[in-house]
Amino acid sequence: MHRTKVRIVEDALDANNTIARANRADFDRAGVTVVNFMSAPGAGKTSLLERVVGHVPGVRVGVLEGDVQGSLDADRLAALHVPVTQLNTDPSFGGECHLDANMVRSALAELPLGEIDLLVIENVGNLVCPAEFRVGEDARVMVSAVTEGEDKPLKYPLMFRTCDLVLVNKIDLLAHLDYDLDRFLYNVDQVHPGVPLMLLSARTGEGVEAWRDWLAGVAARSHAGVPA
Amino acid sequence: MHELSLSGAVIDTAVKHADGRRVSLVSLRVGRLRQVVPDTLEFYFELVARGTLCEGARLEQELVGARLRCEACEREWEIELPAFRCPTCGGADVEVVSGNELEVESIEVEEAATCIAQK
Numbered sequence: 443m444h445r446t447k448v449r450i451v452e453d454a455l456d457a458n459n460t461i462a463r464a465n466r467a468d469f470d471r472a473g474v475t476v477v478n479f480m481s482a483p484g485a486g487k488t489s490l491l492e493r494v495v496g497h498v499p500g501v502r503v504g505v506l507e508g509d510v511q512g513s514l515d516a517d518r519l520a521a522l523h524v525p526v527t528q529l530n531t532d533p534s535f536g537g538e539c540h541l542d543a544n545m546v547r548s549a550l551a552e553l554p555l556g557e558i559d560l561l562v563i564e565n566v567g568n569l570v571c572p573a574e575f576r577v578g579e580d581a582r583v584m585v586s587a588v589t590e591g592e593d594k595p596l597k598y599p600l601m602f603r604t605c606d607l608v609l610v611n612k613i614d615l616l617a618h619l620d621y622d623l624d625r626f627l628y629n630v631d632q633v634h635p636g637v638p639l640m641l642l643s644a645r646t647g648e649g650v651e652a653w654r655d656w657l658a659g660v661a662a663r664s665h666a667g668v669p670a
Numbered sequence: 671m672h673e674l675s676l677s678g679a680v681i682d683t684a685v686k687h688a689d690g691r692r693v694s695l696v697s698l699r700v701g702r703l704r705q706v707v708p709d710t711l712e713f714y715f716e717l718v719a720r721g722t723l724c725e726g727a728r729l730e731q732e733l734v735g736a737r738l739r740c741e742a743c744e745r746e747w748e749i750e751l752p753a754f755r756c757p758t759c760g761g762a763d764v765e766v767v768s769g770n771e772l773e774v775e776s777i778e779v780e781e782a783a784t785c786i787a788q789k
Contacts, residue, residue: 443782445694445780445781446779447777447778448687448776448778449775450687450776450777451773451774452687452774453774454683454698454773457679457682458679538675540675542675570672571672574675595752596751632752633752633753634754635754635755635762635764
């Protein structure tokens with residue numbers, strides 16, 4: 443028995459990224475724009491989707507709902523009469539804390555790609571792992587609720603750095619919190635200078651028009667062949 | 671916590687290149703921007719490797735510093751904290767020169783002792 447060194451030099455996430463590119467190619471062929479929607483648990487992803495998915499002007503929206511277990515969020519969105527597909531990481535994928543390209547690939551056949559223009563993939567609530575694994579998206583959107591504190595960009599820089607839009611949710615609670623919004627904005631700017639950012643409240647509806655218009659814009663841009 | 675997911679990706683990459691041979695060492699280059707805790711990655715690596723060709727293999731990690739380069743003023747600098755604006759000109763168009771690595775550099779595999787002299 444002897445030992446041989448094998449030189450590899452390969453990114454450990456290459457395998458995931460290859461499948462993500464295959465997903466992206468399939469979505470492109472179907473003319474569907476894909477948004478990877480991420481946040482910590484309880485930041486308000488589902489509520490922010492409930493506010494907009496039924497009425498993005500000129501865009502038919504579908505949702506792929508990623509959860510470790512259950513279909514609570516999917517049921518809420520299905521009540522709005524938009525196509526929702528549930529993807530649970532628990533039974534088949536060992537209860538993973540994020541979606542990866544292979545999980546999304548496994549759900550492709552169930553997605554009504556012919557009936558939608560925009561697919562929002564609601565990732566598992568987590569600010570760490572979802573940032574590492576591309577799933578074939580055109581754009582990444584994250585939610586950071588003001589109840590989470592203003593230091594989150596510094597604690598989870600990969601998530602804040604890799605997203606194309608930051609939604610700051612629950613601003614109706616600002617009056618009740620010791621949250622320093624300017625400090626948060628400064629921290630975001632340190633980690634991802636220039637990233638577009640919207641202040642809104644899923645509860646009161648303040649600011650949700652801008653979020654809805656952004657979705658309409660990203661769908662239109664991507665269909666025009668311009669990368670988001 | 672992401673060390674669990676990442677250790678799976680590292681092991682899959684090593685096994686793919688092992689070609690059925692047992693792996694005794696995995697050498698990994700880890701950029702500082704990946705926010706990987708080396709001890710935690712090692713812990714999960716040992717756990718996730720069980721039942722694979724990497725079972726019992728040693729994980730060697732080389733940490734790579736985070737270096738940025740400003741496209742506007744061409745300054746290049748190393749960062750400790752996640753601050754991505756150029757400290758010289760305040761520019762936002764900054765390229766990551768190094769620090770994003772999560773690269774399986776090499777593996778060491780055990781070859782069966784097929785002695786040419788016996789043939």
